[in-house]
Amino acid sequence: MGKLEAQASSDYRQISGLLNQKEVLENRLNELEKYQGIVDVVGHIASEKEKCSNDIRDAKLTWQREYESNLKSHEAYKQMIVAEAEAFKLQIKEKIKNVEIFLEKHSQKTLFNTEQQAKNILGDYYSLAQKTMELKRTCNALENKIQGYSDEYLLPNQAILEDLIDGYEHLDAAQRLKTIKFEIKTAIKQCVVADCDYVEENRKTTAIAFITNAFNSKADVHVSRLRHDNVGKLIEALKDDYVLLNNYGQAFRNARINPSYLALRVEELKWATLVLEFKEREREEQREIREQIREEEKARKEYERAIKEAEKEEQLLKKAYEKAKKEFDLATDDEKAKFDLKMQELIEKLKNAEEKNQRVLSMAQQTRAGHVYVISNIGSFGDDILKLGMTRRLEPLDRVKELGDASVPFTFDVHAMIYSEDAPTLEKKLHHHFNHERVNKVNYKKEFFKTSLTNVKDYLEELGIQAKFTLKAEALQYRESLKIELMPDDEQRELEDTIEEMELKQKDYALVEDEE
Structure with a gap:
């Protein structure tokens, strides 16, 4: 009974505890019932989120398929448009060619009709006028042969080749020259170089061969003498040879070189000049590249030397500081004031050395940092001739000194030395702004400009660059x-x-x- 009573008492306590827990849980459940809507919403949101994710995934797959399909369609459409454009381009070229042929024929026909009308109206006066013009051309040609060709016939390559050079590279020009030479050989082989009024075939062939060989010999000599700067004189000389040979050929029943063949040999000279011009540009570019490499190498060595010197100076200052610190620790109170001042000076010097080291290292790492200089040389070039250039040298004045060492009779005066983190861009802006004032209008590697220092200073101020200028040239x-x-x-x-x-x-x- 005692055991059962004890067991019953324990069970009662356990039941009471469970009843209390049940009551507490029921109370908490009642309190949480008001949040049941939120739970339902969260569940609904999770369900909707999963549904939206599935919808998005499905829409993305659909869009991807449509995009790929449209891309293929657009690519096919693009190819079709390009093909149509190419075909249309060929048609336009063909029409232009037909129009040019028509205009040429119409021009020749109109010229022939005009000449016939002039002959009919003027009669003998027309023949006299023609002979007078021929005699003038012959006289002018003879004067040129006797006195030589002055600078009157000197033509800038850029002017005479402006129409030829656009869109052509060296290989294209060489190929075009090769084509012209083949056309010349074909004309000689087909006997369309010259013509003659002999009726007898043997005499006609002999006269044509004579004047053809004479003219080709002259033309070949001119081609052999061709340089990149004398094409104007040689073209005029070839035209004079054409006039003189045609004049001499009158004794052989008007044996004459056809104008079309003259035009072909003139084209040969022009395209040969273009090839030479490309070669000269390539040589100039190679010289410029070699000069730039040498300049960069000098700049690199300067930076390396400056970095080593700065590191060495920094190490020496650190050692001196450590030594002063040890002396400071061992010094008496009276001596510490003196050592403290010395240590402060060493700390300041060490800080400057570290800054210098970092600055030099930073300049060495920045491939576009450098100095843009404005210099003049009155004794060599005269007043208001400035050289606007740039250098990446750590000591930019070394570059200025090199420019005035051997190539000019006097040294350069420095009017401004402007540091820039993007020196090539600043130099390019200056060259573009003063492009019209260039001394050398053909070779843009020559950086000399006919302008005043005030103009350069004003333009730099417009760019927001406040540079220190020396307006007076010492030219000592x-x-x-x-x-x-x-x-x-x-x-x-x-x-x-x-x-x-x-x-x-x-x-x-x-x-x-x-x-x-």
Whole structure:
């Protein structure tokens, strides 16, 4: 009974505890019933989210399929349009060619009719006028052959080749020249170079062969003498040969070179000049590349040397600081003030050395950082001729010194030295702005401009660049040379001898130093 009572008591307590827990849970359940809607919404959202994800995935797959289908359709449409455009382009070219042929025929026909009308109206006067014009051309040709061809016939390559050079590269021009040479050979083989009024075939063939060989010999000589700068003179000389040979051929029943063949040989000269021009440009570009490589190599060596020197200076300052710190730790209170001042100076120097090292390292890593310079050389080029260039040298004045070392009689004066993180772009802006003032209108590698320093300064201010300018050119050596020239002849010679002697001594000292 005791055991059962104890068991019953334990069960009662357990039942009471469970009843209490049930009551607590029922109360919590009642409290949570108000959130049942939220739970239902969350479940609904999860369900809808999954449904939306499925819809999005399905829509994306559908869009992908439509996109790929449309892409194929567009590609096919594009190919069709391109093919139609090419066909239309060929049709236009063919029509243009037909129009040119028609215009040429119409022009020849109109010219023939005009000449016939002029003959009918003027009669003998027309023949006299024609002979007078021929005699004038012959006289002019003879004068050119006797006196030579002056700069009157010198034509800039850019002007004479402007229509030819557009869209052509070196290989294209060489191929075009090859085609023209083949047309020349074909014309000679088909005997369409010249014509003659002989009726007897043997005499006619002999006269045509004679004048053809004579003209081709002249033309070949002109081609052999061709340079990139004398095409204008050679074309005029070839035209004069054409006039003279046709005049001489009158004794052989008007044996004459056809104008079409003259035009073909003139085209040969022009295209050969274009090929030479491309070759000259390539050589100039190669020279420019080699110069740039040398300049970059010098700049690289300067940066490497400056970095090593800055690191060495930094290491020496660190050692000096460590030594001063040890002395400071061992010093008495009275001595510490003195050592503290010394350490502050070393810290400042070390900070400057670190900044210098970082600055040099940063400049070495930036491939576009450099200095844009504005320099002049009055003694060599005259007033208001400026050179606008750039250098990546750590010491930009070294580059200016090199420019004035041997190629010009006097040194350059520096009017501005502008540091820029993008020096090539700034240089390009200056060259573009002053393009009309270029001294060399053909070779843009020559960076000389006929403009004033004030104009350059104003333009830089427009770009927001406040550069320090020296407007006056010192030109010390040039001005001293002018003063020497004004001296009496005997004093001038004596001074020149003295200067020469001083220069020789300096060279001797330099040689001795080099040997040591």
